Amino acid sequence: MTAVTPSAGVRASAEDAILVLDRLRTRGPLVHCMTNIVVAGFTANVLLAVGASPAMVESSEESAEFAQVADAVLVNLGTVSPDKVTAMRAAVAAAGHAGTPWVLDPVAVGALGFRTRFAAELVTHGPAVVRGNASEILSLAGAAGAAGRGVDSTTSSVDAVDGAAELARRVGTTVAVSGAVDYLCDGDHVLEVHTGHPMMTRVTGVGCALGALVAACCAVESSPLVAAGAATTILTVAAEVAAAASPGPGSFAVSLLDALYALDARALRAHVG
Amino acid sequence: MTAVTPSAGVRASAEDAILVLDRLRTRGPLVHCMTNIVVAGFTANVLLAVGASPAMVESSEESAEFAQVADAVLVNLGTVSPDKVTAMRAAVAAAGHAGTPWVLDPVAVGALGFRTRFAAELVTHGPAVVRGNASEILSLAGAAGAAGRGVDSTTSSVDAVDGAAELARRVGTTVAVSGAVDYLCDGDHVLEVHTGHPMMTRVTGVGCALGALVAACCAVESSPLVAAGAATTILTVAAEVAAAASPGPGSFAVSLLDALYALDARALRAHVG
Amino acid sequence: MTAVTPSAGVRASAEDAILVLDRLRTRGPLVHCMTNIVVAGFTANVLLAVGASPAMVESSEESAEFAQVADAVLVNLGTVSPDKVTAMRAAVAAAGHAGTPWVLDPVAVGALGFRTRFAAELVTHGPAVVRGNASEILSLAGAAGAAGRGVDSTTSSVDAVDGAAELARRVGTTVAVSGAVDYLCDGDHVLEVHTGHPMMTRVTGVGCALGALVAACCAVESSPLVAAGAATTILTVAAEVAAAASPGPGSFAVSLLDALYALDARALRAHVG
Numbered sequence: 001m002t003a004v005t006p007s008a009g010v011r012a013s014a015e016d017a018i019l020v021l022d023r024l025r026t027r028g029p030l031v032h033c034m035t036n037i038v039v040a041g042f043t044a045n046v047l048l049a050v051g052a053s054p055a056m057v058e059s060s061e062e063s064a065e066f067a068q069v070a071d072a073v074l075v076n077l078g079t080v081s082p083d084k085v086t087a088m089r090a091a092v093a094a095a096g097h098a099g100t101p102w103v104l105d106p107v108a109v110g111a112l113g114f115r116t117r118f119a120a121e122l123v124t125h126g127p128a129v130v131r132g133n134a135s136e137i138l139s140l141a142g143a144a145g146a147a148g149r150g151v152d153s154t155t156s157s158v159d160a161v162d163g164a165a166e167l168a169r170r171v172g173t174t175v176a177v178s179g180a181v182d183y184l185c186d187g188d189h190v191l192e193v194h195t196g197h198p199m200m201t202r203v204t205g206v207g208c209a210l211g212a213l214v215a216a217c218c219a220v221e222s223s224p225l226v227a228a229g230a231a232t233t234i235l236t237v238a239a240e241v242a243a244a245a246s247p248g249p250g251s252f253a254v255s256l257l258d259a260l261y262a263l264d265a266r267a268l269r270a271h272v273g
Numbered sequence: 274m275t276a277v278t279p280s281a282g283v284r285a286s287a288e289d290a291i292l293v294l295d296r297l298r299t300r301g302p303l304v305h306c307m308t309n310i311v312v313a314g315f316t317a318n319v320l321l322a323v324g325a326s327p328a329m330v331e332s333s334e335e336s337a338e339f340a341q342v343a344d345a346v347l348v349n350l351g352t353v354s355p356d357k358v359t360a361m362r363a364a365v366a367a368a369g370h371a372g373t374p375w376v377l378d379p380v381a382v383g384a385l386g387f388r389t390r391f392a393a394e395l396v397t398h399g400p401a402v403v404r405g406n407a408s409e410i411l412s413l414a415g416a417a418g419a420a421g422r423g424v425d426s427t428t429s430s431v432d433a434v435d436g437a438a439e440l441a442r443r444v445g446t447t448v449a450v451s452g453a454v455d456y457l458c459d460g461d462h463v464l465e466v467h468t469g470h471p472m473m474t475r476v477t478g479v480g481c482a483l484g485a486l487v488a489a490c491c492a493v494e495s496s497p498l499v500a501a502g503a504a505t506t507i508l509t510v511a512a513e514v515a516a517a518a519s520p521g522p523g524s525f526a527v528s529l530l531d532a533l534y535a536l537d538a539r540a541l542r543a544h545v546g
Numbered sequence: 547m548t549a550v551t552p553s554a555g556v557r558a559s560a561e562d563a564i565l566v567l568d569r570l571r572t573r574g575p576l577v578h579c580m581t582n583i584v585v586a587g588f589t590a591n592v593l594l595a596v597g598a599s600p601a602m603v604e605s606s607e608e609s610a611e612f613a614q615v616a617d618a619v620l621v622n623l624g625t626v627s628p629d630k631v632t633a634m635r636a637a638v639a640a641a642g643h644a645g646t647p648w649v650l651d652p653v654a655v656g657a658l659g660f661r662t663r664f665a666a667e668l669v670t671h672g673p674a675v676v677r678g679n680a681s682e683i684l685s686l687a688g689a690a691g692a693a694g695r696g697v698d699s700t701t702s703s704v705d706a707v708d709g710a711a712e713l714a715r716r717v718g719t720t721v722a723v724s725g726a727v728d729y730l731c732d733g734d735h736v737l738e739v740h741t742g743h744p745m746m747t748r749v750t751g752v753g754c755a756l757g758a759l760v761a762a763c764c765a766v767e768s769s770p771l772v773a774a775g776a777a778t779t780i781l782t783v784a785a786e787v788a789a790a791a792s793p794g795p796g797s798f799a800v801s802l803l804d805a806l807y808a809l810d811a812r813a814l815r816a817h818v819g
Contacts, residue, residue: 054477065385318795
């Protein structure tokens with residue numbers, strides 16, 4: 001890490017993850033997901049596995065109404081279109097009025113002009129957390145030449161920490177950079193999550209599901225930094241459990257849901273170390 | 274159950290389920306599914322597992338043409354939008370002219386105004402079956418304050434039996450209320466299905482797939498009440514088989530498809546009892 | 547096979563599949579998928595399992611921009627709509643200008659007028675490969691009365707070889723006819739693929755995923771005929787491996803992804819024989 005990082009990164013704690021996971025299961029937060037056609041089903045299943053209640057409502061006729069009653073909102077730009085832009089703007093405005101936390105997942109921002117401009121607009125409207133890979137976060141932070149390759153990052157997560165911290169300070173949000181190590185920055189602090197497994201990149205929607213899980217955690221934990229750290233810890237520890245039992249990406253995706261469902265304090269403490 | 278229930282509920286029979294399942298496998302009905310982006314893949318896989326032939330056709334340029342050649346039509350409001358409203362209206366009209374049975378699944382009706390108004394319109398156009406959870410059915414029946422929480426019911430299915438029976442009589446349809454116990458009402462009779470497993474609520478799209486399976490069964494069984502009872506019995510017995518072999522919701526969803534594929538008279542009789 | 551077939555069919559070779567699979571894993575081609583809501587997630591997972599990098603970009607604001615940077619483009623008509631038609635036209639034009647190979651998957655063409663007309667237009671714009679079942683290919687080739695039943699073929703693949711060859715010659719493309727035996731025609735040659743398993747028809751999206759895999763292979767192999775033969779061999783051999791380990795379609799879909807991930811030269815040679 002470089003000298004301009006706001007503070008030395010500390011590891012996200014297993015204890016926070018344990019606490020937040022317990023609240024998810026007890027309260028079952030209603031998460032309004034505006035997401036893409038590729039990962040909608042898997043995202044819903046991840047949320048159901050941890051006890052949250054997902055609902056995908058995406059038309060402009062309904063998105064504002066639902067954002068007001070939901071406990072958290074996810075705005076994922078994976079398959080964005082003009083209609084969805086209208087619906088997302090309405091949901092973000094309604095969430096703002098209602099004080100509902102919302103998460104921005106800027107999928108492929110930097111690689112495509114239309115969504116890059118829309119993400120630059122959205123990020124100024126007060127997301128609790130912005131979650132993306134290094135290329136997406138650097139693009140959103142305004143770094144030149146940061147564009148990824150399709151939906152994949154061309155940069156290591158550690159190289160996006162400074163950009164993430166700058167973005168967090170500038171717009172007053174928490175930024176989660178996903179990668180081999182995850183970095184979570186709120187402008188003053190950096191949390192690191194070292195758990196996880198490469199198989200997470202061989203199943204579509206694991207990153208997108210993390211964005212949804214961050215939203216769910218924001219519904220039950222008032223600190224976005226702690227919520228993002230807990231969500232990332234929960235998913236990456238479950239991924240380690242699942243990978244140990246899976247010969248390939250098909251069985252890994254199945255085991256990941258089983259592992260999330262069965263995840264307990266003991267496993268979280270053992271894997272976070 | 275209360276006194277105004279049209280008749281004492283009787284259990285849906287394993288024999289009807291056996292007969293209808295055999296017809297599904299023999300005839301392979303073509304089921305036109307207009308459904309949501311979350312569950313489309315899982316719905317198709319459930320139909321394929323029992324031998325039906327699903328096709329998702331959802332644009333207004335094609336929905337009427339396809340509803341005329343399909344053996345049954347599913348109209349699921351999960352991610353409804355103005356474009357889909359136009360396409361669904363056209364499909365319902367075409368199904369009506371062709372005499373093709375169609376099923377209405379009023380996802381989250383009551384919780385959101387746009388779809389609540391559209392469902393109230395659709396239900397008067399002759400669905401063979403309306404399938405939903407207790408909150409959705411009560412909302413559609415006109416009960417005040419019946420709205421669920423997102424896509425989940427806030428009411429037990431037994432509390433919706435009177436409303437379901439009233440709705441069935443008023444619009445001349447069969448109403449299937451999903452829950453821990455499923456109640457199927459045609460206005461004069463109530464069938465009960467007691468099989469099933471709580472894990473069904475931990476996988477997205479199980480309820481939506483039941484709506485599609487009801488449509489498939491309506492293609493091969495002229496009594497909507499018997500068709501709905503058979504579909505519910507088939508899915509809930511398969512769920513019991515699958516749950517016994519599954520440590521969590523990921524493996525349960527996989528096993529449910531395997532169990533549907535392998536389901537036979539012996540298992541149906543053993544589980545229905 | 548009939549006398550008008552351009553040449554006696556020869557078996558696609560395991561060695562070509564081995565070579566192309568190695569290139570997929572080494573180069574990780576970026577595949578721009580414009581596909582349908584039913585199979586988008588499964589398609590992405592199939593591509594990820596073989597080492598390709600899928601990205602689903604489907605709005606007209608972005609499709610041309612992305613087709614220019616992608617290594618291959620898939621145009622699948624499964625849930626086509628007027629908006630998607632506009633986006634697909636733009637992507638096809640951009641792919642043409644950039645010299646990017648693109649694959650047309652004419653789902654349910656012949657059964658529905660809107661998409662049949664659009665597919666007839668698209669096929670004249672230079673697809674590297676057209677992949678479909680026998681009914682779809684015969685309809686696109688202009689055979690009267692060739693329409694399938696929904697998304698399923700009503701004709702055996704061998705009966706579409708002549709039509710496929712004629713279509714290939716007329717528009718200068720390679721045509722892949724999927725079925726119990728797969729036939730791949732470029733107008734002068736016919737390749738046959740005899741591997742595969744009936745369980746492939748019990749999981750939604752296996753054919754659609756094959757279209758995407760053909761596109762990925764076209765990104766790393768300049769002969770569309772060889773690319774289509776390799777893609778078909780890779781998927782059908784993985785299907786044989788998966789079917790041997792799977793009691794039903796749920797576990798088969800999971801095992802298919804695991805088998806693609808683990809597929810090696812030894813298994814390809816052993817199954818192709």
